[in-house]
Amino acid sequence: MGDVTIKRVYEPAEAGDGIRVLVDRLWPRGMTRERAALECWLKDVAPSQELRKWWGHDPARFADFANRYRCELEENPAVDDLLAIVREHDLTTLVYAARDRTINHAAVLREYLVQALADQAQTPAA
Template sequence: MATVMLRRVYDSSPAGTYRILVDRVWPRGLSKDHAAVDLWLRDVGPSTELRKWFGHEPERFEEFARRYREELEGSAAFGELKDAIAAHPRVELVYSARDEDHNQAVVLRDVLAGSGR
């Protein structure tokens, strides 16, 4: 299993890292070249309805995580994410949220690690 790390898409990654953008919407103000994203899995991001409901409000995070895990169950995009991770030794899930503790990449990492939180 690859080492899966999290990083804001605006920050650079160490050489040899496969970067997977897990946002449904392209990051504001960032060119595709500067993002250095190897794969954009927009469909693995939370639904538009869930993303808007959450609004990056930390007090809603636990409920957001629960609903997002439900969305991931049986998701073809989540299967694609797992395949991409399996194919690379070092992977970073990159995201645009300012809050590094309350975002979909945190939920994805936990689900992939089996903790699901």
């Protein structure tokens, strides 16, 4: 099981990032594919358009947003694709475009993935 970290897409890609996965639904403004240095783009793992618009990156709504986003993730088959990527690599960096480095969907997604991997590790194999 690999580690999961998050990083803004506008920060330079580094060799220590491991596999870089864009987890935004929309392509980041002004970013070229070369500069983004991504292995893949999993837009379906991002919050729904409705949830993203409702939240509007309002810090006062973040706790409620995080709960709603986790509920979406529970029902989202794209999470399985992302979990498979994380399991296959020593380090996965979830890349996002939001300005706030702590109040963003990638932070919630990272926490969700880490918990899902821990839960799976504790579940005995059938």
